[in-house]
Amino acid sequence: MKNMTTFLYEWKHFVRSPFKMLALLLFIVASVYGLHKGAHVFQKQRAEVEKMEQKVEEERQIYLSAYQEGLFVPEDRPWVDMRTPLWAIEYAWVYHYKVPSPAMVYSIGQSEQYGFIKKITRWASPYDTDLAEEIANPERLQTGTLDFSFALLFLSPLLLLVLVYNIQSMETEQGFMPLIEVQNGSKRSWLVSRMMFYVLLLCLVNVLLISYGATLTGVEIASSLALGQVILYSFAYVAFWSLLYFLILQGGKSISENTLKMVGMYLIFAFIIPATVSQYLSIRRPASLMTAFLDAKLDKRWDIWDQPPYDRQAQLVELFPEIADSPLLRDTTKLDRAIRESTSALENQLQKASIRPVEEENEAKNTFIKRTFWFNPVSFFQNRFNSVAQTHYDDYQNYRDEIQQLVDVQIQVLILDMWADKKVDEEQYVKYYEILRKLEK
Amino acid sequence: MWQIIRNEWQSWMRNRTLLGISIGFVAILCLTIYLGYLQTEAQSERYQSARQHLRHQWENNREMHPHGAVHYGTYVFKPINLLSSLDEGVSSITGNVLRIEGHVQNEIIYSEASQMQANSKFGKLKSSLLLQYIIPLLLIFLAYQSINSEKQSGRLKLLLLQGANPIQLVLAKTFAVTSYGMGLLALTILSYALFHLSQISAEIWGRTILFFCSYSLYYFIIAGFTVFLSFRLKNTSLALTSMLGLWIIWTIFSPHILMSSVEQWHQLPTREAFKKAMKEDRAKGIDGHNPRDERRKELEEQILAKYEVDSLSELPIDFGGILMQADEEYGNEVWDKHFGYIREVLGEQKQSYQLGGILNPFISLQNLSMGLAGNDNWHHQAFLVQAETYRRNLIKTLNDEHAYGTIKEGDDYIKVGPEFFQSIEPFRYQPVPFSATFPIYGLNLTLLIMWSLLAGLLLILGTKNTQIL
Secondary structure: OOHHHHHHHHHHHHHHHHHHHHHHHHHHHHHHHHHHHHHHHHHHHHHHHHHHHHHHHHHHHHHHHHHHHHOOOOOOOOOOOOOOHHHHHHHOEEEOOOOOHHHOOOOOHHHHOOEEEEEEEOOOOOOOOOHHHOOOOHHHHOOOOOHHHHHHHHHOOOOOOOHOOOOOHHHHHHHHHHHHHHHOOOOOHHHHHHHHHHHHHHHHHHHHHHHHHHHHHOOHHHHHHHHHHHHHHHHHHHHHHHHHHHHHHHHHHOOOHHHHHHHHHHHHHHHHHHHHHHHHHHHHHOOOOOOOHHHOOHHHHHHHHHHOOHHHHHHHHHHHHHHHHHHHHOHHHHHHHHHHHHHHHHHHHHHHHHHHHHHHHHHHHHHHHHHHHOOHHHHHHHHHHHHHOOOOHHHHHHHHHHHHHHHHHHHHHHHHHHHHHOOHHHHHHHHHHHHHHOOOO | HHHHHHHHHHHHOOHHHHHHHHHHHHHHHHHHHHHHHHHHHHHHHHHHHHHHHHHHHHHOOEEOOOHHHHHHOEEEEEEOOOOHHOOOOOOOOOOOOEEEOOOOOOHHHHHHHOOOOOOOOOOOOHHHHHHHHHHHHHHHHHHHHHHHHHHHHHHHHHHHHHHOOOHHHHHHHHHHHHHHOOOHHHHHHHHHHHHOOOHHHHHHHHHHHHHHHHHHHHHHHHHHHHHHHHHHHOHHHHHHHHHHHHHHHHHHHHHHHHHHHHHHOOOOOHHHHHHHHHHHHHHHHOOOOOOOOOOHHHHHHHHHHHHOOOOHHOOOOOHHHHHHHHHHHHHHHHHHHHHHHHHHHHHHHHHHHHHHHOOOHHHHHHHHHHHOOOOHHHHHHHHHHHHHHHHHHHHHHHHHHHHHOOOOOOOOOOOOHHHHHHHHHOOOOOOOOHHHHHHHHHHHHHHHHHHHHHHHHHHHHHHHHHOOO
């Protein structure tokens, strides 16, 4: 009962402290701003994807009507023959998107470091220059975007600090503590009750903010569980800081000493540890300049083209045994052309091999970061929020894997159909569009 | 005043906790410089090896048609800046690799940040992280403690009764705290100089000295405000928490809000809109690869008239090279327009953000710090412009060879080989001279000076009107 009274009485303390009220207000303002920022990025990316989808559909309709009208050779491009799989696939206009999740409202994460629209061609790779990220001010990216996860991860510990910094130490400084101990029986339960008020207040504010964020982009609990996960992680995060501050307050004797310790803890967990991990990583594994991939794009690519056509044909047969008894083998003109147009498959193999060490190096960096999570909690929570919002590195790695998968499919379909000397009609063109977009789960 | 400053230093030296903290700070600062040095070395090694590899590849290219070489192209890498040990700025955010080829101005890609999952929102453990975020906090506690201890022990009243000038007292306390920050700063710069002794030029010294001055001004502002509040407010805890609140607003809250807002005020185009606009403009010009292009015919007629011949086969030159260069020059105008617009918007964003220094001196310091370290967006853009100039010269050289070069005996068309490729100079980034940075960062420096004057004025006027006795 006494604890409940203490808990309820804390409300009076709180409302009578303009400094604490202002801090809470600032946190709410920053969080709302962050939620709107997240919603803005989500809506912007979604609009870009929709616009591109619409453009692709319009282009496709033009080619579809060309098939319907039997106009297989465009007037301005006499070298094109849309009856061949080569041009039909080229004009199938296959794009792959990293569709933003509505949960992006909570964390923009790494979404601004990667592109999210990619045209799939037989020459494409997930590391092409056209997959550059959205245009943004690098200084803003460096300063960091104030999204909701930033407010939660970096401002809520400060808010909690402002709310609890003088609990117990003020009473100790003013000499009230013996009186409080007599009245309450236990100093610890009195401290817990007072702290619990602010912890619950912060959790309540977070729930309200998260719910408000959900209304901005339509995050559905049933479909993604994102809402529940964000709430859960926010509680866990507040609990982590509350425990840390509680331990400091419990042993502290003066306001300045407690504040110094709490600010010190904040600096260590929010700044020093993540920064040290990043610094160590950049010494052990400096930024990759992708030389293996660049080699594949330049020199080694030409090495493939320098090979005699029949050597390339042998390699293609090894990759696609189905073409070993192709009808094209009887027509040297067609065969030469087929080998030339299929060489992209060999380049694709080369590119994939050159990408592998790059991705392995990236994976090693990620594994290292994950290993630090037990003493690097801010980074852990940051990545958890990014995961929920589907703006984590892994989400973009999946996107890159999907791009590669679609490139592989496109090359396979092209080679099998081209070497089978297939003729493309309207029905086949429509089928291409479906097949070339389909991802294996 | 000197006596008070000396006394302050003596009392700090006697305080074991503070002495421990100070030693810890000095060790961490030296460690950050050492780690920064190791990182610079590791990254430079990777840069040099990649650069040499690509150059070797370029110089030993197979024989090919000059236009083949235009498409073959090469890559340039962004070098690591020596001052990155102090402040890395935007380096880990921007890409490191730029594709150089004909017909297109590419964008820099493969940033360090994109090669791993998110880890640190405030960058790596660089000196700037400690100097910007952590040392000011230490100064706040020091300045607060300095006045608070005088008040609590009653020494403040005693000193004033004995005839001490209150203005001199607060100024001396402020200078003493500032000098503590400057001491840590000086140690940072010194250890930086020690690690990079052989590479430091007058240019770098100039930047480092201004770096030192900027941080010193900021430390004076922090110390001044804290001393003022601690002296002025009866409740010293309130002074401390107010100053901490100010620190939160200045360093965590407002830079993020302002930077995000600035991007809203001066909006950059979306990637797709940017590409579409360039494609549309590009389509209006000559298309070197389209034989049916009308503008190509116009150029053909002009060249035939110039050489007074009737057909392309009669020309003493290869019309293809002229055509490709005309295509390139038109393209360059398009890139200048669109990339120029992006640079313009980024410039406007920077200026607006710099003006935020009127309300927040931390913004001025942050701008100055990464600018003087040569790692802000302005320096990054300077690298991109130089790389683009190199691309244009390289492509022009190849197109000129295409147009005016001679076909060797036994060949069907002009070919260029290793000898020609070796004659082309590699890309060498020329760092922006220190003198050129003044117009950009003058505003930041002015605002920091204004803030320092304001802090000084507050101390003088505020102390005059305070009743201690």
